[in-house]
Amino acid sequence: RDWNIPKGTAIFFNTWAMLxxxxxxxxxxxxxxxxxxxDDGTLNDDNVQPAFGFGRRVCPGQHLAKASIWIMVACTLALFDIEPAKDEAGNEIPIHYDYTDGxxxxxxxxxxxIRPRDKKAEELVQEL
Structure with missing residues (x-):
């Protein structure tokens, strides 16, 4: 295909479709x-990771961002039990996965x- 993309044009890729x-x-x-x-349990780096861009314009801070997110998620999972909410009768409320448009x-x-896993986890959170 022949594409004419004027200089200065912002190009957005469809991340949702890619993933x-x-x-x-x-x-x-x-x-x-x-x-x-x-199959051996290692991360497959061949998967598309469009959040940080591509090629020459890829985000230079992507490794720091990924490491920071990893630490945050690991700490959250270590300190908290995260479960579906329950109604008045004690039944789990189903989670409906809805998203914004745009x-x-x-x-x-x-x-x-979201509850602290134990008293020590609760104390640690209170100190923060």
Missing amino acids: HDPVKYPDPESFKPERFFR LVSHPLPFKCS
């Missing part, structure tokens, strides 16, 4: 973290229960 491609990710709407690992999409709020 929901059923050819690359069968059943893309299902939570299947194993799809991002090789250029930058994010999950809509949902009910869940």
Whole structure:
């Protein structure tokens, strides 16, 4: 194809489509973290990671960002039990995965229960 992209044009790629491609990710709407690992359990770096851009314009801070997110998630999982919320009868409230529309999409709020795992975790959180 011949494309004429004027100088200074902002180009946005469709991240959602890239990460929901059923050819690359069968059943893309299902939570299947194993799809991002090789058979030996190591991370498959061949997967597309569009959040940080591509080529010469890739974010130079992507490794710091990924490490920071890893630490934050690890600390959150170490300190808290995260479960579906329960109704008055004690039944789990199903989580419905809805998202905003637009250029930058994010999950809509949902009910869940986030509790410190134990007294020591609660004390640590209070100190922060």
